[in-house]
Amino acid sequence: MSEHFDVIIVGAGLSGIGAAHHLTTRCPGKTFAILEGREAIGGTWDLFRYPGIRSDSDMYTLGYSFKPWKERKAIADGPSILAYIRETAEELALESKIRFGCRVKRATWSSERAAWTVEVERGPSKEIVRFTCNFLLMCSGYYDYEKGHAPEFAGIERFKGRVVHPQFWTEDVEYRGKRVVVIGSGATAVTLVPELAKEAAHVVMLQRSPTYVVSLPSQDAIARWLQQRVPTHVAYEVTRWKNVLLGMFFYQLARRRPASVKKQIVDLVRKKLGPDYDVDKHFTPRYNPWDQRLCVVPDGDLFKAVKAGRASVVTDHIETFTEKGIRLASGQELEADLVVMATGLRLLFLGGVEVVVDGRRVEPSKLLSYKGVMFSDVPNLACAFGYTNASWTLKADLVSEYVCRLLNHMDAIGARRCTPRRKDSDVEDLPLLDFSSGYVQRSVHAFPRQGSKKPWKVNQNYLLDIAALRFGEVDDGTMEFAGTNPAGAEVSARAGAIP
Template sequence: MPFDRTHEDVLDVLILGAGLSGIGCAAYLSRELPVKTWRILEMRDDLGGTWDLFRYPGIRSDSDLHTFAYDFKPWMSDNSIADGPEIKAYIAETAADYGIQDKIHFDRKVVSCDWSSDEGLWTIKTDATDGSGRETWRARWIFSATGYYDYAQGYRPDFPGEERFQGPIIHPQDWPETLDHSGKTIAVIGSGATAVTLLPSLAADAAHVVQIQRTPTYVVPVPKQDPLAKFLRPWLPKNWRHAILRRKNIIRQHIFFTLCQRYPKMMRGFIRKANLKRLPEDYAVDRHFNPPYDPWDQRLCAVPDGDLFRCLRAGRCSIVTGQIQTFAETGIEMEDGTRVEADIIVTATGLNLKLMGGVEYRVDGRLVDWADHLVFKGMMLDGIPNFVMAMGYTNSSWTLKVGLICQYFCRLLSEMDQRGMGICVPLRPDKDMELRPLLDFKAGYVQRSVDKLPRQGDAFPWQMTFDYDEDKKMMRKGRVVEPELRLSPLPQPEAMEDKL
């Protein structure tokens, strides 16, 4: 029979999610605040998060691993752009280095988080994914490292006539391990990072792969292996190499993003020229590689060693740009009359955004509506005590920002201990403030859910920031307790007894 179990010990921190962010937070706590007690709750049966969930062919990072990796653990592989299994192995190795694995409780789906001001703690309820029972956890702080999309299902629009198609229709988030695509003709619907990853990976064994895109995306070739990493390997210790490569790539990312923001027309031309150089002669570059928006209005797609372009030159894959009219028995018909034959259709149509893993939060019995709250330093929310969320960069490597959040979190916990304080809550200022979306980003998965997200303000510390060097100064060396943070001691047992 299912059981109910309450963990009586009150933890200092309960980390939700054992992906890159959750394992990173645990490692920082172990390194910087070893006396703190913490545990990780993970819904899946293994760590890795994104890198355990996605199993489609070619799954890889679209950021270089010298910035996507942790600052305290050098990335040792020759591959600067790495595949999913290699990244997951790196996360697992980090967990082993800091004894994290034994503090992860797998197969726990968090169903509710309730804050009590009278007790000064969170009560977290979880259900075992095998249906065996419910557990109750108690913690002073929650660090939400659940990511921002729905792990249960990806975004899958309905297409006219799809019930007529005689072959399998697959979303990359639910890739079947037993699928044999060798010798098959495959249509991949989508234009983002997943689609441009799938094309060359599937084409290695398929008869032919066609990408069907409504509008193009910016595609940028990048080296899979960093030449500077190879050069430095014989000469410098691994920590020095990692620091140099990380710094170099941070500067490169910043310059490229800044140029795209300030000189979009020039950078559009630069990217077009890079594409044209690698595409077949007389290729319709302006039809298939010329987006209707400026560079970095949406995230760019990186292709390691130009593998997508090689695939196109070899004729193993092709691109069709336009509107889908209907699915047919043996393929897809476009509005312009083009017919795409297919044995398999892959809907690489994106993600569903789900903030905080869809968990129900309450503060003193009041249900939290995320859209009513304002972000503080890109990591906390006004009116919600002792709560941190891991939210990385959208214009650079996700982990760069998450690492800074973890470091600031450790500084804040230490400062509170020194002051004898146990509760911390950001308070929204009384003055009027222009409110903007949390993620000022035009990607479809963001725009579909933007009204459900918290907001950001128009001035520090209520803005989302995207400059690593400025954030580093603020998070590592800036003031720990801003005037907008209200600190208070934990409730005393006598006061709690009086209320009872």
């Protein structure tokens, strides 16, 4: 016998716990469960344990819309974020609704039953367990929890020291007093380097090419001022919108005047490191701002470590590992006791879950994203997928709100199925993510596509998504509704909607 729920949420991380709140408050009559592959709440923030783990977005936008962030730091550390997520779950009394150790492997849809059968491997024995639901909400993130991206470097087997990937950092990784090389230049690398440099003999950030690095205050002065003068929820809402609008302004400015913004960013780095530092080589990317995600360093901690001589940046290509470290294309050899492969993540659509609709296996790359929430010809399934140019939770919150609107609309018209249908032949297929980052380019071919016009176009814009998801028509002519009303008569919100 399988347990049945109106809604199953996959993932008990930041998005999944947020989705549970929205279902509880907006669809109080719906039953739901959360399936979590790990044994704890927190998702990313429970998985990553490397030194200095923190957000690269401010917590006034990475935090939930419904729960003010009250800590002093706006750029928060991982343990604080994890505590925030767990506190939210505790306030919602979610313990009885979460099924831990349930790794979802397959989801099979039956139009006849208007239900999903969700197959999971449970516990260390990988016992097969099945759940059924009417609607499936995927909050499993977008990268592979089992594997990080690790390039195959020549001679790595000869290295006598230790090699570790940040995704799998354990407490026994020793770096105090050691010579450390961190390979990478993204968010993980710029987080690790200043933290390791506090106790390591020396830390080198080894990069093939530079990334834009921006220093922001770890505390938001305006938020602290407001918190002392107005109610907490008012201060939070004002700060949230202030940061949303500033972020959108900066993004639009970077896209419209890339040369000017590039100069400003690089000049700020030069001011931090001094006129004698080779900023052109180590901190001036070849691409324009926001062609890739910017890296944020709180209070300029990376620059402080470099300026103090505790850390250094080397821009070069790896020729081979040696017994003592890494030899570069320039001939320079970096001696190391520990090498940290901050070389990126592996993206994974829906956490690698196999999706089958009416006996036919769904090929993700053949799908078209609908409003950045659902997918063409896949009924009753939504996915929380955040922004590339802003905080993840901004979009995840809107996705959950929209799903609740959708469920309530289906109840109102007696529909059991909702399916986005591609009817406009003029819609051009485009990549889902327009980002030049390596981790995107390595995997985007295996993800759904987006369309050239709405509702198939993915908005990387919070205001446009508010209009579409919070206030837009649910029955928009593209979404087809079908099912059986309480009186037993077959209904459809659109002619020809029933397959």
